[in-house]
Every structure is written in C-alpha cells, then in structure tokens.
Amino acid sequence: MININENFLDLQDSYLFSTIAKKVAKFQEENPNKKVIKLGIGDVTLPLAKNCVEAMKLAAEDLSRKETFMGYGPEQGYDFLRSKILEYDYKSRGIDIDIDEIFVSDGAKCDTGNIVDIFSKDNRVAITDPVYPVYIDTNTMSGRAGKYNELTGKYENIIYIPCTAENNFEPELPTEKPDIIYLCFPNNPTGTVLDRSQLKKWVDYAKECKAIILYDSAYEAFITEDNIPHSIYEIEGAKDVAIEFRSFSKTAGFTGVRCGYVVIPKRLNGYTKNGESISLNKLWNRRTCTKFNGVSYITQKGAEAVYSEEGQKQINKNIDYYKENARIIKKGLEEAGYTIFGAVNAPYIWLKLPDNVKSWDFFDKLLNEVQIVGTPGVGFGPGGEGYFRLTAFGNREDTIEAMNRIKNWQ
Ligand code: PLP
DSSP: OOOOOGGGGGSOOOOHHHHHHHHHHHHHHHOTTSOOEEOOOOSOOSOOOHHHHHHHHHHHHHHHSTTTOOOSOOTTOOHHHHHHIIIIIIGGGTOOOOGGGEEEESOHHHHHHHGGGGSOTTOOEEEEESOOTHHHHHHHHTTOSOOEETTTTEETTEEEEEOSGGGTTOOOOOSSOOSEEEEESSOTTTOOOOOHHHHHHHHHHHHHHTOEEEEEOTTGGGOOOTTSOSSGGGSTTGGGTEEEEEESHHHHSOTTTOOEEEEOOTTOEEEOTTOOEEEHHHHHHHHHHHHOOOOOHHHHHHHHHTTSHHHHHHHHHHHHHHHHHHHHHHHHHHHTTOEEEEOSSSSEEEEEOGGGOOHHHHHHHHHHHHOEEOEEGGGGOGGGTTEEEEESOSOHHHHHHHHHHHHTOO
C-alpha cells in the first residue's frame, strides 16, 4: 500500500484567487453592462521588451544549426547570464560575490519553495505576516509547520512576525529563537520596505541566533528611494547569514517566460546535529544537479538581453509605467481619504480598511458598488485581515478610471 506524505493534509486550501474569480464571474453574469476593473492581479500586463524577444529568436535559430545547437546546459546556468547578473546586479552596487554563488532557475517561486530541501525538518521557521503564501505552504509540506489552528489562522510551529500599521510594517525581532527567517522586501502584499539600518538589525540577529535569512527581493526593481537596499548583501555581514532570491518576472515581464536566480554565498554554513559546519552552497549545488537540468538556453539568452543597454532602456520603461500607476493609485486613494501603505518602492498598494471592516466585506462592497476588483488582505495571512491589496500592474486608463470611481464613491 502506498502511503502519502501526510503533511500535505495540513495544507489549507487556497481559495483566495478562485473565490475572487467566482465572485467576479457571478457579478458579471448578473450585470453584463457594467465594466469591472481588475486591480487584483500580481501578474504583469505589458508585453516583453523587444530586445529580449529578438535575443530569444536568435537563440532559437542557434538551436536549428548543427554548429550552434545546444543540448543540456549547466544545471547552475550558463556563464554568459551568470556573469551579467554578477556585474549588473551585484558588482555595480559594490557587492563582491563569485559567479559560482549564483544559481539560475525557472523562477523565485520554485527557489523559495525548493530551498527547504536542504534544511532539517526540526528547524524553527519565522515568517513575516502577511506575506507571499509559498513560504508557509512549502514548510507545511515538508513538516515544519505543525497543525493549523482554525481560530487563529496560524500553524502551531511557525513563528509569525506581524507587520502591520501598528509597527509601521517593521518586523520586530521574535521572542522565540528561529533557525530560518523569511524576509520579503519590497514586500508582497504590503509594498513596504526596510531601510539599511532596519535590515542590519536582522542580519545581526540572525548571526547571534546562528539562523539563516531567506531574503526574497523579487520586487527590487521597483525601489525608488536611495536609502532602501536592493540586495541584502549591501548590509555588512549578510554574506554569513543570508540567501537571496531574485526573479526576472516583475523586473522584465518574465512571468510567462520563467527565469530567476538564487545567490548562496560560499561562506554561508549550516550545521549538523554534531555541530559540524557544512557549506549551504555545496548542498544546494548537489540538490540542483540532482533535481534540475537547467533553464532553457533560449530563456537564458532572453534574460541576458535584459542587461544590454537597449534591454535596460526597454524594461525600465515598463517598470516606470507600473510605478506611475502605483503613484496614481496612491494619490487617488489618499484624496479619497484612505490610509495607504506601500506604492513608493513596490507595485503594491496596501489599504488599511476604515472602521474595522473585514477584507472580504470590503472586496464585496468594492465589486458590487464601483466594480473594482482587488485582493482581500487576509488571503496573505492572519495579519492581513482588515487590509486590502491593489496592484499597479493594470493598464493606465483602467487605473485612472478606478481612482475616479473610488473618489466619487459614497
Ligand atoms: N516572490 C514573491 C514575493 C512573489 O510575489 C512572487 C510572485 O508573485 C514570486 C516570488 C514568484 O516569482 P517567479 O515568477 O519568479 O516564480
């Protein structure tokens, strides 16, 4: 008889996006003449930069010729891409990392999900709340989360670190000592960030606890303020305690193309039960070579083109478009009297709901009364209750119209 991994039974079904889709479909069926504006999606909408598309076409041509055909590539990624990442994302910011500390992948979802493979099941995990749900779910699958408590909306073995308006979205150091700490900045869903001194506190704390920080900076391209670090390695000592995840998804519109990378410094160690230190870079390399055969040559050529002069120009134009949407939403909501967070260094606008309104109640009201779709904050964790997420990934006309509707809303 085949036994299953029963940890999967501890997962909570994610009804968030399917419930949203059902509610919107029902509304549209009942109100066919009303235009619904969707500002809930976390996916990009602008087409890929031409330069990346051209590079992928040329790469496809390479595969059609005997002399330039490519079969299996290096599991860690081609050096033509890793060297660009090294130069443009790190050296240009004064960060000294080696090329073999970079592992190219098919995206940050897989990396942030798969990384749990190299850590003991006994580790205590701390996760900011609310946050991107993949961290909780992958720790649940691998048996670190424990049982789910329906009343609190929390897993018993996870250390939840609240990030709310009360603490100005700065996660406080937990009282219980964690082994693995997830930080995601700019944050999904709150759009908030940590400055250098705030992040330094976490680096020092991780060192003190001999813990590791898993730093997800999928949205770093949206940072506009100078005092906000783009990489955790801008912080002194971070190479001893942090793994960093990056993605071309939001930076370059690669959500459908699929490419990202993870940086694991060689001096970063984990420990055996006997206290022997083991290189995490080596463990991840071993895992990667066993379970992954690399990102396609075509995709990596497309990602390489992101770093060309023309590529940079094109992707920045798209990012600026989304940033302008974020600015329009922020201004519109503030003029309508709402308290909002995020939006300045992220494509997400986090709305604090007035009068203790619940996230789902606001969702229904917004859809029924002004036909705008957003995402209920509670879908990102119990700390998101009473909040609502709007995204800057829609088109300009819809974004402007949505703000006009909200401003005229009684
Ligand atoms: N990390 C965060 C915080 C995200 O919000 C997302 C996607 O929404 C991802 C990672 C996934 O990125 P990718 O498309 O590279 O898998």
